[in-house]
Amino acid sequence: MSIEKPPVDLCKGINGLEKIVLREARGCSxxxxxxxxxxxSWKNDHGEELLFxxxxxxxxxPKAIRGGIPICFPQFSNFGPLEQHGFARNKFWSIDTDPPPFPTNSTSKAFVDLILKPSDEDSKIWPHSYEFRLRVALGPGGDLMxxxxxxxxxxxxxxxxxxFAYHTYFSVSDISEVRVEGLETLDYLDNLKERERFTEQGDAITFESxxxxxxxxTPTKIAILDHEKKRTFVLRKDGLPDAVVWNPWDRKAKAMAxxxxxxxxxxxxxxxxxxEKPITLKPGEEWKGRLELSAVPSSYCSGQLDPAKVLNG
Structure with a gap:
């Protein structure tokens, strides 16, 4: 008889760093x-890894982990005086044993509450006192929240x-077979052109450079369609008006150690x-930003585009 593993398990990960493993009854983790x-890591009930x-x-x-979901706080990129993407992604967080009440509609037992508070070192570079609480939850259907x-x-x-950004790296079969829907006709800042503002022209975003x-x-819902895997990732977000789309391509990839x-x-x-519009909090004020990720099977023609147009466009 197999012993059922607990929904939340604290254990040692790579190089002895502590990690929490969340498991749902159907086998997602x-x-x-x-x-x-x-x-x-975020795996579906077949054990397939969904994050890169x-x-x-x-x-x-102090090197941030390359991939998964790094948290960019209190600065995205080099939009300010701090190091690239701020410091939250290379600090040690604590398990929050006494989180304040958390309105949730999930029945999931597979969740963990973490907390980050400023160290003396942080206060020298960003002289503010804050509490950053993070809940990571795995829904009964395998959604990651x-x-x-x-x-x-x-x-x-x-x-x-x-x-702020949830810098999510999705695992895809082949970048040239992927398209993103939900960002058509929107304005964007192009980081490759000194943040000049443009309007997206395409029916969906595809990748060739x-x-x-x-x-x-951006809308609260964005979809990433992976034709080869016949899988669609759906992002639902709240409190997060912008969306970054990034792939380094070959030249930048070779430059990253x-x-x-x-x-x-x-x-x-x-x-x-x-x-685009930084969030400002007065003392005592709290901001909340939520991301929900799901992966659903999709047929090749399920999108809004004619596949021939995608392939030949």
Missing amino acids: AEVYLYGGHVT VSNKAIFKP LTSRIRNTNTDGKPFSFT EVDKIYLS DFGDDEYKHMLCVEAAAI
Whole structure:
């Protein structure tokens, strides 16, 4: 008789770093490292990995883990004075043993609450007091849910502002066979052209070269269609008006020490974010940003486009 594994299990991961494994009864799972509050794995009930983590990822502080879902806080990219993507993704988080009440509609027992508070070192580079609470939950159907709650706990009466992203790396069969729907006709800032503003022209976004765009005022739902795997990822987001789409392509991939030369073919970042308009909190105020990911089977023709047009376009 097999022993049923607990829905939440704290154990050692790569290089002895602590991680939490979440399991749902049907066999789905997720893994979260305390280092970075970083989700590094999300598997469906067939045991297939849905997130991309580089084979060259360095699980060693202070380097952030390459792949999974890094958390960019309190700064996205180099939109400010801090290091690239802020510091939340390379700090050690704690398990939150006494989280405040959490309105939830999920019956899942597979969740963990983490908390990050500023260290003296952080306060030197970002002189604000805050509490960042993160809940990672695995739904009964295998959906992965991340909820961030950030509170200003400054006692000096000062507000603070931040930008934010769930920098999600999805695992895809072949980047040239993937398209993203839900961002058509929207304005975006192109990071490859000094953040110049453009309007998306395509019916759906497809990939044939490096892309690094911040889409503005995006819908709450975005889909990533992977033709070869006949799988669609659906992102649902709340409190996160922007969406980043990123693939480094071959030249940038070769330049990154913690990323394989050809791995760009098998990953795509689509990130729920708040970038264009930074979030400002007065003391005592709290912001909440939620991301829900699901993976559903899709037939080749299920999208809005004619497949011949996609292939020949």
